[in-house]
Amino acid sequence: MNKTILLNKRPYGKPTLDDFKTVSEEVPTAKEGEVLLKTVYVSVDPYLRGRMNDAKSYIPPFELNKPIQSGIIAEVVDSNLPDFKKGEFVSGMLEWKEFQTSKGKGLNKVDPTVAKLSSYLGILGMTGLTAYLGLMEIGKPTQGETLVVSGAAGAVGTVVGQIGKLVGCNVVGITGDDEKVALLTSTFGFDHAINYKTTPDLKKAIKEACSEGVDIYFDNVGGEISDAVLANINKFARLPVCGAISLYNETEVPMGPRLQPILLTKSATMRGFIIGDFAEKFPSAIQQLASWLKDGKLQFSETIVEGFDNIPQAFLDLFEGKNKGKMIVKV
Numbered sequence: 001m002n003k004t005i006l007l008n009k010r011p012y013g014k015p016t017l018d019d020f021k022t023v024s025e026e027v028p029t030a031k032e033g034e035v036l037l038k039t040v041y042v043s044v045d046p047y048l049r050g051r052m053n054d055a056k057s058y059i060p061p062f063e064l065n066k067p068i069q070s071g072i073i074a075e076v077v078d079s080n081l082p083d084f085k086k087g088e089f090v091s092g093m094l095e096w097k098e099f100q101t102s103k104g105k106g107l108n109k110v111d112p113t114v115a116k117l118s119s120y121l122g123i124l125g126m127t128g129l130t131a132y133l134g135l136m137e138i139g140k141p142t143q144g145e146t147l148v149v150s151g152a153a154g155a156v157g158t159v160v161g162q163i164g165k166l167v168g169c170n171v172v173g174i175t176g177d178d179e180k181v182a183l184l185t186s187t188f189g190f191d192h193a194i195n196y197k198t199t200p201d202l203k204k205a206i207k208e209a210c211s212e213g214v215d216i217y218f219d220n221v222g223g224e225i226s227d228a229v230l231a232n233i234n235k236f237a238r239l240p241v242c243g244a245i246s247l248y249n250e251t252e253v254p255m256g257p258r259l260q261p262i263l264l265t266k267s268a269t270m271r272g273f274i275i276g277d278f279a280e281k282f283p284s285a286i287q288q289l290a291s292w293l294k295d296g297k298l299q300f301s302e303t304i305v306e307g308f309d310n311i312p313q314a315f316l317d318l319f320e321g322k323n324k325g326k327m328i329v330k331v
């Protein structure tokens with residue numbers, strides 16, 4: 001049988017396992033003009049939370065009682081399409097199903113001999129692109145500047161910090177766990193890392209870690225952590241707003257400091273982005289990331305959870321910070 005995970009109900013606040021439902025259906029067969037795909041790796045991502053709300057956004061919401069979709073690496077197990085051969089691997093926005101058919105639209109071949117298959121969901125996939133393009137296009141880092149990254153030990157954050165170091169920045173990461181603090185300053189080469197959960201005065205800790213002030217703030221989390229960083233920005237600071245995970249489960253948006261006076265007096269640029277905004281730059285960005293990876297200039301970390309049934313729990317665990325680097329489920 002073919003297990004499928006559906007959106008059972010729309011989460012209110014923090015999602016729970018009850019919001020998902022697993023059903024079994026027949027394994028489909030590939031018709032003329034189709035391939036049959038077997039799911040190998042599933043990406044779980046914080047942005048999926050937004051798609052679970054019945055709200056207009058840059059991407060349509062998931063429908064109730066329909067399969068959830070995310071980035072998936074799958075093996076072609078049967079093919080009636082000339083471009084795809086049995087045994088090849090593809091990545092695409094696919095459904096949380098063990099097996100599914102596709103007409104090939106939106107599928108990209110991935111080569112397991114070039115890089116680990118799972119890396120096409122992380123450093124050589126959406127999160128790597130987000131880190132590279134968000135930082136370079138909006139953050140515009142230059143040598144000697146100070147870059148602060150929140151959500152620093154996650155899929156996007158670990159890559160942002162390392163690219164900051166490659167450009168010659170002083171890099172400070174903010175994360176919620178002492179083990180992650182150690183990982184950031186050892187494996188990922190950050191100059192300094194701060195545990196936001198155990199630091200009583202975050203604004204002061206950032207000031208101490210950034211003796212020259214903050215030139216670039218790559219924001220993955222929003223909320224109070226970002227308020228503390230914003231209090232330390234320099235004139236002409238750039239602030240790529242990549243994510244706001246600390247606010248995704250809020251049922252009412254909490255009031256924070258008014259930002260206009262800070263942005264005004266610091267002549268700062270705060271810009272939100274969705275990675276698709278930079279789609280035309282994906283090929284060159286992937287080339288750069290792959291080259292740094294090959295040369296050993298970029299490291300990546302993955303938290304791999306085993307088992308199709310554990311996809312919803314792995315997603316929930318993102319909000320508990322259980323991942324180091326990219327959270328992926330191996331089916």
Ligand code: NDP
Nearest residue numbers: 046047154155156175176220243244245246273274275321
């Ligand atoms: P991560 O791998 O960073 O995983 C999420 C991490 O967020 C957790 O490990 C946890 O780390 C941290 N976190 C969870 N809850 C909170 C909280 N309340 N306050 C502060 N930190 C919290 O995810 P990604 O790297 O995939 O994504 C990072 C951000 O970038 C997300 O906000 C995501 O939505 C966004 N994003 C945006 C894209 C775009 O196109 N703009 C594309 C991809 C991602 P810790 O232990 O440190 O708390």
